[in-house]
Amino acid sequence: MTKEKQSFEDDLKRLQKIVEELSSGKLTLQEALKKYEEGIKLSKECSQALEEAQQKVEILIKKDGKSSTDSFIDEDTGEDK
Amino acid sequence: MKAQLEGKHIYTVTQITREIKAIFESTFGLGVWIEGEISDFKIYPSGHAYFSLKDSESLLNAVMFARVNSQVRFKIENGLKVVCFGKIDVYGPRGQHQLIVERIEPKGVGARQLAFEQLKLKLAKEGLFDSKHKKELPLMPFRVGIVTSRAGAAIRDILGILKKGAPCVNVLLRSARVQGEGAAIEIAQGIEDLNQFKNIDLIIVSRGGGSTEDLWAFNEEIVARTVYNSKIPIISAVGHQINTSLCDLVADLFVETPTAAAKIIVDKKIELLGILESLKHEMGFSVTAKISLIKNNLTRLTHSLKSPLDRLQEKQQLLDELRINMNNNIKHFLNINRERARSLIQRLEALSPLAVLSRGYSLSMNLSDGIVIREAKKLKPKDRVKTILNKGAFISRVEEIITDETNV
Numbered sequence: 001m002t003k004e005k006q007s008f009e010d011d012l013k014r015l016q017k018i019v020e021e022l023s024s025g026k027l028t029l030q031e032a033l034k035k036y037e038e039g040i041k042l043s044k045e046c047s048q049a050l051e052e053a054q055q056k057v058e059i060l061i062k063k064d065g066k067s068s069t070d071s072f073i074d075e076d077t078g079e080d081k
Numbered sequence: 082m083k084a085q086l087e088g089k090h091i092y093t094v095t096q097i098t099r100e101i102k103a104i105f106e107s108t109f110g111l112g113v114w115i116e117g118e119i120s121d122f123k124i125y126p127s128g129h130a131y132f133s134l135k136d137s138e139s140l141l142n143a144v145m146f147a148r149v150n151s152q153v154r155f156k157i158e159n160g161l162k163v164v165c166f167g168k169i170d171v172y173g174p175r176g177q178h179q180l181i182v183e184r185i186e187p188k189g190v191g192a193r194q195l196a197f198e199q200l201k202l203k204l205a206k207e208g209l210f211d212s213k214h215k216k217e218l219p220l221m222p223f224r225v226g227i228v229t230s231r232a233g234a235a236i237r238d239i240l241g242i243l244k245k246g247a248p249c250v251n252v253l254l255r256s257a258r259v260q261g262e263g264a265a266i267e268i269a270q271g272i273e274d275l276n277q278f279k280n281i282d283l284i285i286v287s288r289g290g291g292s293t294e295d296l297w298a299f300n301e302e303i304v305a306r307t308v309y310n311s312k313i314p315i316i317s318a319v320g321h322q323i324n325t326s327l328c329d330l331v332a333d334l335f336v337e338t339p340t341a342a343a344k345i346i347v348d349k350k351i352e353l354l355g356i357l358e359s360l361k362h363e364m365g366f367s368v369t370a371k372i373s374l375i376k377n378n379l380t381r382l383t384h385s386l387k388s389p390l391d392r393l394q395e396k397q398q399l400l401d402e403l404r405i406n407m408n409n410n411i412k413h414f415l416n417i418n419r420e421r422a423r424s425l426i427q428r429l430e431a432l433s434p435l436a437v438l439s440r441g442y443s444l445s446m447n448l449s450d451g452i453v454i455r456e457a458k459k460l461k462p463k464d465r466v467k468t469i470l471n472k473g474a475f476i477s478r479v480e481e482i483i484t485d486e487t488n489v
Contacts (some may be wrong), residue, residue, distance in 0.1 A: 012357075
């Protein structure tokens with residue numbers, strides 16, 4: 001599942017907010033633990049999105065004014081990316 | 082024959098050569114512009130270049146000395162049409178007229194260069210290069226569109242670096258010719274096509290290495306305007322070190338090579354992973370600190386909190402102490418007063434008339450009235466007297482009165 005750029009940025013912003021709230025010390029223990037859990041989940045999701053290793057390479061084809069994508073084959077190596 | 086030679090000035094070869102040289106100088110002055118095709122181009126170790134300029138009918142030898150040659154910013158090849166400026170000279174030893182080249186330009190560049198400068202000025206005035214129009218690159222582009230030739234080195238370089246350093250990035254290639262006739266239109270169309278895809282985060286416009294000639298498509302107005310109008314941020318990796326193209330100037334960011342563009346993306350990924358790691362640690366520290374704080378508070382409160390049992394025992398202990406104290410005090414009080422009482426009693430006993438009696442003294446009283454007799458003259462003979470001794474008493478009758486005698 002590819003993370004969208006927008007939701008990645010939102011998650012990161014939310015994560016930074018959580019870290020701020022936690023370090024302020026103004027939360028109760030229960031609130032802190034809850035936010036910590038949420039923060040860890042977000043950080044895991046973001047890291048996973050970045051460490052995704054399935055590079056997809058496509059080429060844009062236009063036929064009769066209609067666009068479609070196709071898998072791109074490197075002509076030099078003949079390798080199907 | 083001899084008659085024809087008389088009266089005519091006879092030149093030496095050197096003299097005539099000198100004359101010819103002078104005629105050239107006065108006719109052509111400091112220099113002329115000549116256009117032609119390069120042939121027989123050779124550079125010697127000295128750095129001097131020798132070639133010929135030719136057209137369909139004629140040939141002119143030319144020499145470009147090292148000083149001038151080193152300034153030339155394009156590749157001189159046989160067959161290239163050029164325009165040269167230089168002096169027409171005669172090389173005496175070989176009796177050859179030649180062009181000593183001071184300046185050389187590829188043909189047509191003059192006009193084109195001028196047009197380029199004018200276009201650049203016009204676009205600058207319109208604000209196409211303004212930094213406030215430039216968009217921020219996304220925090221992390223997960224989907225990148227690339228406009229370049231599918232057969233070129235640029236796409237291979239970019240894909241290689243992304244595959245190794247940031248395989249989380251998906252790529253959509255929109256192939257376009259990057260040089261030659263019509264390339265500019267293809268490039269512009271490519272950028273527009275990619276703009277149709279809502280999920281593309283970043284576009285890279287790129288070409289592999291090449292000369293100034295080759296990048297001309299990226300200096301065309303249609304490319305510059307399309308880059309400006311792009312809703313998606315664009316990195317231009319076109320210019321290499323030679324020239325900054327208009328595409329570079331309008332783009333949101335420009336770099337020298339396709340590799341550099343790909344590296345920007347990889348660096349973003351690495352930086353973000355680092356940030357996520359440190360955020361994770363920060364959260365951990367905060368929570369651990371909070372738990373420690375609460376634990377300390379709890380311990381502190383627990384210690385200062387006494388159980389009811391403790392309080393009871395405390396009170397009982399206090400009670401015992403008070404009881405002991407009280408007992409001691411009472412004992413002490415009694416002791417003191419006993420002592421006082423004893424001493425008072427002793428004094429009292431000492432003062433008691435009865436104590437006097439124990440020392441042998443007696444107490445006498447007139448039996449008739451009971452009054453204690455202290456003076457003898459208060460008695461008359463035959464009076465009856467009661468005398469109290471320490472132990473017992475007796476009654477006696479007075480026989481004789483003795484007065485005023487201190488000693489008997």
